[in-house]
Every structure is written in structure tokens, then in C-alpha cells.
Amino acid sequence: MEDAAGEPGRCAAVLPAGGCGERLGSSTPKQFCTVLGRPLISHTLEAFERASWIKDIIVVVALESLDLMKAIIHKYGHKRVTLVKGGETRHRSILNGLKVFSENRSDGTANEKPEVVIIHDAVRPFVDEEFLLQVAISAKQHGAAGAIRPLVSTVIASSSDGFLDYSLERAKHRASEMPQAFQYDVIYRSYLQCTDYDLDFGTECLHLALQYSNVKAKLLEGPPDLWKVTYKRDLYAAESVIKESISQQLCIITNVNKDAIEVGFLLHESLKLHFKVKAVSSSMCKTIHHLQNIFHGQCCNFICINVKDSDFEETQNLVDLLQTTNAGISYPLVILSVHSTSEDYSSGINKLIGIRKLAKEAYKSNILVYGLLINIDQDKVQLQQAVCEGTAIITALIKDRNPALVGQIMVA
Ligand SMILES: Nc1ccn([C@@H]2O[C@H](COP(=O)(O)OP(=O)(O)OP(=O)(O)O)[C@@H](O)[C@H]2O)c(=O)n1
Numbered sequence: 489m490e491d492a493a494g495e496p497g498r499c500a501a502v503l504p505a506g507g508c509g510e511r512l513g514s515s516t517p518k519q520f521c522t523v524l525g526r527p528l529i530s531h532t533l534e535a536f537e538r539a540s541w542i543k544d545i546i547v548v549v550a551l552e553s554l555d556l557m558k559a560i561i562h563k564y565g566h567k568r569v570t571l572v573k574g575g576e577t578r579h580r581s582i583l584n585g586l587k588v589f590s591e592n593r594s595d596g597t598a599n600e601k602p603e604v605v606i607i608h609d610a611v612r613p614f615v616d617e618e619f620l621l622q623v624a625i626s627a628k629q630h631g632a633a634g635a636i637r638p639l640v641s642t643v644i645a646s647s648s649d650g651f652l653d654y655s656l657e658r659a660k661h662r663a664s665e666m667p668q669a670f671q672y673d674v675i676y677r678s679y680l681q682c683t684d685y686d687l688d689f690g691t692e693c694l695h696l697a698l699q700y701s702n703v704k705a706k707l708l709e710g711p712p713d714l715w716k717v718t719y720k721r722d723l724y725a726a727e728s729v730i731k732e733s734i735s736q737q738l739c740i741i742t743n744v745n746k747d748a749i750e751v752g753f754l755l756h757e758s759l760k761l762h763f764k765v766k767a768v769s770s771s772m773c774k775t776i777h778h779l780q781n782i783f784h785g786q787c788c789n790f791i792c793i794n795v796k797d798s799d800f801e802e803t804q805n806l807v808d809l810l811q812t813t814n815a816g817i818s819y820p821l822v823i824l825s826v827h828s829t830s831e832d833y834s835s836g837i838n839k840l841i842g843i844r845k846l847a848k849e850a851y852k853s854n855i856l857v858y859g860l861l862i863n864i865d866q867d868k869v870q871l872q873q874a875v876c877e878g879t880a881i882i883t884a885l886i887k888d889r890n891p892a893l894v895g896q897i898m899v900a
């Protein structure tokens with residue numbers, strides 16, 4: 489990035505990920521626990537990869553996790569990542585990460601030294617590019633910058649015999665969060681002057697910059713989702729946040745058949761009250777680029793309108809396209825295979841039973857296929873009622889993304 493006023497200059501990030509996650513209580517260190525089927529650290533890396541101006545991402549992991557981390561980088565195609573062995577404490581891990589820019593590796597090479605380095609716990613997956621840039625620019629200007637959030641609980645001090653000693657005025661204090669950013673030389677110099685006590689018991693990088701480099705960090709009020717995954721409940725919360733974010737938009741795919749267009753139109757009118765909806769002709773969905781261009785990015789939810797109640801052609805074509813491009817690698821994709829029937833429902837369901845085989849195959853690629861049967865041979869009022877019921881079913885399936893229901897046929 490050009491080193492103009494208001495730009496951070498050359499930027500790198502250090503993501504400490506060498507802990508064991510004791511407070512979460514899992515045998516798997518929390519940074520490797522899956523959230524919606526993907527390791528937590530992969531979600532954090534994806535957030536940093538969206539910032540193309542961050543040239544190096546240093547991930548610091550325990551020696552025993554190096555192979556696992558390499559496999560995650562390979563499976564999810566993470567770029568710009570350098571792996572470094574962690575230390576016994578978070579500060580020691582961060583210092584190991586910073587060293588890659590100042591000490592040559594065994595092959596005699598070193599990563600190009602950044603002007604600004606962002607330090608961010610690998611177990612804080614919800615960080616947006618805009619705030620990362622704000623923190624980095626502020627660090628370039630002031631030497632150090634860090635995210636803060638209002639305190640939820642009041643901070644108190646306990647006397648040695650377990651009684652209240654004093655309390656801090658909550659309105660005058662803040663919680664220190666991540667990301668933090670520093671002029672590289674400021675934080676590296678501070679770490680090199682640290683005592684072992686700092687490295688073994690400290691928890692605040694901003695304090696090191698103040699104590700050892702006399703740099704007062706600029707404090708930036710961060711957005712509410714900067715929290716750190718620490719306890720089990722935080723994993724559940726992270727999964728809900730991600731589900732919510734990938735359930736905002738959907739694409740309705742229909743061919744030019746009259747019935748299909750009518751059902752597609754009615755569903756569109758109903759679904760647009762709950763989602764950002766785009767309707768496209770199936771002829772426009774021959775390549776993944778077509779699909780990605782619909783929403784200028786990845787769409788994770790599709791409504792496939794099939795003409796006859798026993799024909800899965802539209803759904804099968806979409807599944808084939810998504811499978812060949814491994815589109816489900818980052819998030820579980822949802823496909824509602826919608827079928828209109830003009831007979832009694834039982835015969836419609838019997839003809840649709842083949843969806844179970846299709847759904848079983850699709851699930852191997854993280855694609856969740858559900859069936860939806862709508863009787864179109866009804867009067868306008870009844871059809872509108874069926875479309876409303878169909879909308880409620882579609883909304884629930886997209887929000888929940890429950891693998892246990894794949895291949896099931898819902899009836900609106
Ligand atoms: N020796 C350590 C300890 C922690 N961390 C990392 O620092 C971040 C924040 O630390 P914390 O939430 O305390 O993680 P853990 O130490 O793993 O958790 P716990 O204290 O519950 O064991 C995490 O990404 C963690 O992996 C690290 O890189 N090296």
C-alpha cells in the first residue's frame with residue numbers, strides 16, 4: 489500500500505494460536521475446534537485475507553499443532569501465511585512471531601520487515617477489514633493502537649483475605665480487546681526489553697509499548713463482535729453469528745416454464761421480506777462465476793424451482809456446478825429443491841423420494857439439499873397461503889442449516 493498520509497505502509501499480522509484452550513474444556517485447542525464444520529482459526533484467517541494490504545500473516549502455533557495447521561492452510565487455500573512455533577505463554581508466542589521479521593530463518597531468509605504489525609488473537613474470528621485498517625493507520629501515526637470495548641461488569645480488587653478492597657469506576661475504564669497494532673520497531677524493541685515476569689504473566693501488549701518504549705497507544709472503540717472465544721458458550725455464539733451472516737441472501741433459480749416462473753415469482757415476493765433475493769434463469773447459472781456475480785461474492789442459499797414433481801434436473805445441475813467448484817469448502821450451502829404438484833401430495837412425495845439419494849451425495853461436498861412440495865392447482869388464496877408456508881419452511885431451513893434434515897421433503 490502506498491506510504492501516503494493516512495495509509496499504514498507495509499503491514500503484517502501476527503496471530504498467536506499456540507494456546508491449549510484450557511478454559512474451553514475441550515481436548516482440542518479451541519483455535520482448532522470447528523465452527524460450522526471449519527476450524528475456528530480458518531475463519532479468522534479468512535477475515536485477514538480479505539485485507540489484501542496485509543502482506544504477511546504470521547500464525548504462531550504449538551509444535552504439536554504445526555502439521556494440523558499446515559493441513560488447514562492447504563485444505564482451505566489460505567495464502568500469505570507463515571507458520572512459527574509458539575511459546576509457553578501468549579507473550580512468548582507473540583515474540584516468536586515478531587522475530588520472523590528480524591531474525592533469519594535456517595535457510596538464511598527472513599520475512600520483509602513491516603512498518604506496522606497487527607497483533608490479533610487467532611480465536612477472535614470477527615474482525616472486519618475497515619477496523620483493521622483504522623487500527624493499522626492509527627498505529628503508524630501514534631506508534632501503537634488498540635481496540636477497546638465498554639466494560640460489561642465492574643472491575644473490583646479483592647483483599648488477600650477475600651474481601652472487597654476497592655472497585656474501579658466502570659465508566660472510566662474499558663476492556664482491552666484485539667486487534668492491536670504497532671510500529672514494528674516499537675513493539676519488537678519493547679518485547680526485547682521485557683522481563684521474564686512480563687513474558688510469563690503479562691496479558692497486555694499495549695502495556696509493554698508504554699513501559700518499555702514510552703509509547704502511549706491510541707485507543708479505538710471497536711465494534712461489538714471483537715470478543716475472544718474463551719469458553720464453550722463462545723463457540724456456540726460464534727456459530728450463530730456466522731450462520732446469521734451467511735443467511736442474509738438467496739438466489740432463486742428457475743427455468744422458463746410457466747408454472748416454474750409463477751412459483752418462482754410468488755416465492756420471490758414472499759422471500760424478499762426476509763432475505764436479499766435475486767432471481768435468475770437457470771440458463772444463467774452455467775458457471776460458478778455467473779453465480780458469484782449474482783451477489784458479487786459467495787451466495788450460500790439457493791432455491792431451485794423444478795418443473796415437474798419428479799424431475800430434479802435444475803437441482804442436479806446446480807449441485808454438479810457447486811461440487812465441481814468445491815463451493816461448499818468455506819460454509820455449508822443450502823439448496824431448496826422446490827417442486828410443484830397438481831396431484832394429491834402422497835403421489836408427489838413418492839415421486840420425489842429420489843431426492844434422498846441426490847441429497848446424500850451432495851452432503852459429501854457440504855451442500856445441504858432439502859425438498860419442498862407446493863400444490864399449484866389451488867385457488868389464488870390457497871396458493872398464496874401455501875407460498876407463505878413455503879417461505880416459513882425455507883427461512884427455517886436456511887437459518888438452521890441442520891444436516892439431519894437433508895433429503896427430507898417438506899410440504900407447503
Ligand atoms: N502459549 C500461548 C497461549 C495462548 N496463545 C494464544 O493467545 C490467544 C489468546 O489467549 P487465550 O484466550 O488465553 O488462549 P488459551 O491460552 O489457549 O486459553 P486458556 O487460557 O483457556 O488455556 C489464543 O489465540 C491462544 O491460542 C498462544 O499463542 N500461545
Ligand SMILES: O=P(O)(O)OC[C@@H](O)[C@@H](O)[C@@H](O)CO
Nearest residue numbers: 578609664665666691692693
Ligand atoms: O489473557 P488471555 O490469554 O485469555 O487473552 C489475552 C487478552 O488479555 C488480550 O487478548 C486482550 O485483553 C488484549 O490485550
